[in-house]
Amino acid sequence: MAGLDSQLDLPKGVSTKVVGKGFDWGRLVRYALLIMFAALVLMPVYVLIVTSFKGVGDADPSRAWAFPKIWTLEPWKTAFVGIGGIPPVGPALGRTLIMVIPAAVISSILGSMNGFVLSRWRFPFANVVFAFILFGMFIPYQAVMVPLYSLVNDLSGIVPRGIPVLIMLHVIYGIPITTLIFRNYYQSVPQELIEASRVDGGGMLRTYFSVVLPISMPSFVVVLIWQFTSAWNDFLFARFFGGNMQTQAPVTVVLQNMATGGTTGSVWGATMAATLLSCLPTLLVYILLGKYFVGGLMSGSVKG
Amino acid sequence: MxxxxxxxxxxxxxxxxxxxxxxxxxxxxxxxxxxxxxxxxxxxxxxxxxxxxxxxxxxxxxxxLTNNHTMPQVMGAEEVEFVGLENYANLLRDPDFLHSLRNLGLYTLVFLVGTMFFGFLWAWILEKRARFEGFFRSVLLFPMAVSSVAAGVVWRWLLSPTEGKNSSGLNRIFESLGLTGLENSWAQDSKWGILAVTIPAVWQLSGYVMALFLAGFRGIPNELREAARVDGANEWQLYRHVLFPQLSPVALSAVIIIGHMSLKVFDLIMAIAGKDAYQTMVPAIDVYNFISGRQDYANAAAVGVIMLLAVLVLIVPYLVHTAREDKR
Incomplete structure (x- = not known):
């Protein structure tokens, strides 16, 4: 993970340019293709934005792709007020935020400690323990859903449904990936640093806090973003354990209900506005901290 | 201490x-x-x-492995008996479940081919250091940052099944271009509906595969290219004999990651077609319906275990292979 910031960037001084004469047709074709693909990928975004500013009468199929006749904020207001039986999106956004922040922070701390003892303060069978933990990353959660459903019911006195139980689940099922990312990162920390602290009589915790933690920031950013995004975007756990849609569930549950809950075409505008709102936090993170987001993606490929 | x-x-x-x-x-x-x-x-x-x-x-x-199929049994009011592999045998004979498996197979196949195709193509275009590369990379990768549910909302609209005068979404584009033959009912098509769902899936994850391949391209030492050029290799030979072999581990990772995501598909279909659509039924939604609809825990668990086995068949050889490579 050494080149975390620049895994996708060309190393400096490397030229892949083919020496050619005259007009570079290949280049023109490449740019044309790039622009076309970028436009195709952004097409749904166009639909989202345009439709979210269309009034009720404007959402006619014949004008599906056109700009709004009159740009109106009406759908955005509706998204906040709620339509029919569908709850407003505002409180759901707040609840989701309350869920993802502790989920991301706690699982990052656990992952960091695990990564440290699995790579730089090793104990016998550390590799076996690592494999044992890592396995949790690959299982389809459907394979544990039935007993998990009962377990969550049994625990409902201690950990209530909705946000609290979801925090718990995101922390627990986040342990494998966070451990993996930190372990790979710490393996690039020179063992001499650790030994030096050890020779000075530093115990495990002191070495962790005074030597390892201060240089862990890049990994923390990657892991926090990863956990933030995956908890925010989660729908499976949210749907099973989100509890009451009106008062307890995260935003993805509300959104899915808006989309498929028998609503008519007239509220498409509000649904699109709600969708945009629900994407805003993760998109902001992506735009502002994109390189760290990519760092998390890359570590998903196990070898890191 | x-x-x-x-x-x-x-x-x-x-x-x-x-x-x-x-x-x-x-x-x-x-x-x-x-x-x-x-x-x-x-x-x-x-x-x-x-x-x-x-x-x-x-x-x-x-x-x-039990006959825990009803609510009273779940609540402990009625006996639960051990029935061995009966649930698995019944599921694998049930035409509805076989239909789910067929859908999952089709979805996985098209999803894999689509993401690998676009992912590689985009990485290949970008690899040659284009200007604004960072911008294009960000645009092509952005759908990864959006939840499948949010993606599903838009694509549900784009894949709206109405045809003719009242069509919207993609059908509307075909209608106005005069390509009425291309209009179809997308995810609601009784036979091939599941393939419509692969369109947003490919849209969402091709950028990821691109990022993997791009990192692969960038990991190839420049000396290799130079050496090949000095030896007089043309562009095609360079790719065929130098770059492609170097990229095959990346391609394998990509196939494993995408394949493994594909086997778990749930969010996207729930948002585009909902939990009851037969055309787009997959095992993950079967589990949901068994648990929350029919309270049939035994079958829900059996489908979950089948999904786990499918993932293991894909993952275990890969992990063993990776561990061996690491040791070498």
């Missing part, structure tokens, strides 16, 4: 043979002093993973 050293000193002293009591004891002490702290530090995570992954899988397998 106090609690740890306390534990160390209070460790029960072993009755050691007389000649060498001190060194042996101190060796054991040393071992504990060295290894107990890291073991203590990792044990909360170990216990949580042990319970929430391993114990629950074990418990799922147990439930899947």
């Amino acid at each position: 106090t609690p740890v050293s306390e534990t160390v000193t209070s460790a029960p002293p072993q009755a050691a043979p007389k000649p060498t009591p001190a060194p042996k004891r101190s060796k054991r002490k040393q071992w504990i002093k060295r290894n107990l702290p890291p073991i203590l530090l990792i044990s909360p995570s170990l216990i949580l993973v042990g319970v929430f992954v391993y114990w629950l899988i074990f418990s799922s397998v147990g439930t899947s």
Whole structure:
């Protein structure tokens, strides 16, 4: 993970340019293709934005792709007020935020400690323990859903449904990936640093806090973003354990209900506005901290 | 550190043979002093993973071998009996479940081919250091940052099944271009509806595969290219004999990651077609319906275990292979 910031960037001084004469047709074709693909990928975004500013009468199929006749904020207001039986999106956004922040922070701390003892303060069978933990990353959660459903019911006195139980689940099922990312990162920390602290009589915790933690920031950013995004975007756990849609569930549950809950075409505008709102936090993170987001993606490929 | 050293000193002293009591004891002490702290530090995570992954899988397998099909049984009011592999046998004979499996197979195949095609193509275009490369990369990768549910909302609209004068979404584009033959009912098509769902899936994950391939391209030492050029290799030979072989581990990772995501598909279909659409039914939605609709825990567990087996068949050889490569 050494080149975390620049895994996708060309190393400096490397030229892949083919020496050619005259007009570079290949280049023109490449740019044309790039622009076309970028436009195709952004097409749904166009639909989202345009439709979210269309009034009720404007959402006619014949004008599906056109700009709004009159740009109106009406759908955005509706998204906040709620339509029919569908709850407003505002409180759901707040609840989701309350869920993802502790989920991301706690699982990052656990992952960091695990990564440290699995790579730089090793104990016998550390590799076996690592494999044992890592396995949790690959299982389809459907394979544990039935007993998990009962377990969550049994625990409902201690950990209530909705946000609290979801925090718990995101922390627990986040342990494998966070451990993996930190372990790979710490393996690039020179063992001499650790030994030096050890020779000075530093115990495990002191070495962790005074030597390892201060240089862990890049990994923390990657892991926090990863956990933030995956908890925010989660729908499976949210749907099973989100509890009451009106008062307890995260935003993805509300959104899915808006989309498929028998609503008519007239509220498409509000649904699109709600969708945009629900994407805003993760998109902001992506735009502002994109390189760290990519760092998390890359570590998903196990070898890191 | 106090609690740890306390534990160390209070460790029960072993009755050691007389000649060498001190060194042996101190060796054991040393071992504990060295290894107990890291073991203590990792044990909360170990216990949580042990319970929430391993114990629950074990418990799922147990439930899947019973006749726990009704609510009273779930509540403990009626007997639950062991029935062996009966649920699996019944599921694999049930035309509805076979239809789910067929859908999952089709979806996985098209999803894989689509993401690999676009992912590689985009990486290949960008690899040659285009201007604004960072911008294009960000645009092509952005759908990854959006939830499948949000993506599903838009694509549900784009894949709206109405045809002719009242069409919207993609059908509207075909209508206005005069390509009425291309209009179709997308995800609601009774036979090929599941393939419509692969369009947003490919849209969402091609950028990821692109990022993997791009990192692969960038990881190839430049000396290799130079050497090939010096040897007089043309562009095609360079790719065929130098770059492609270097990229094959990346391609394998991409196939494994995408394949493994594909087997779990749930969110996207729930948002585009909902939980009841037969055309787009997949095992993950079967599990949902078995649990929350029919309260049939035994079959829900059995489908979950089948999904796990499918993932294991894909993942285990890959992990073994990776571990071996690492050792070399």
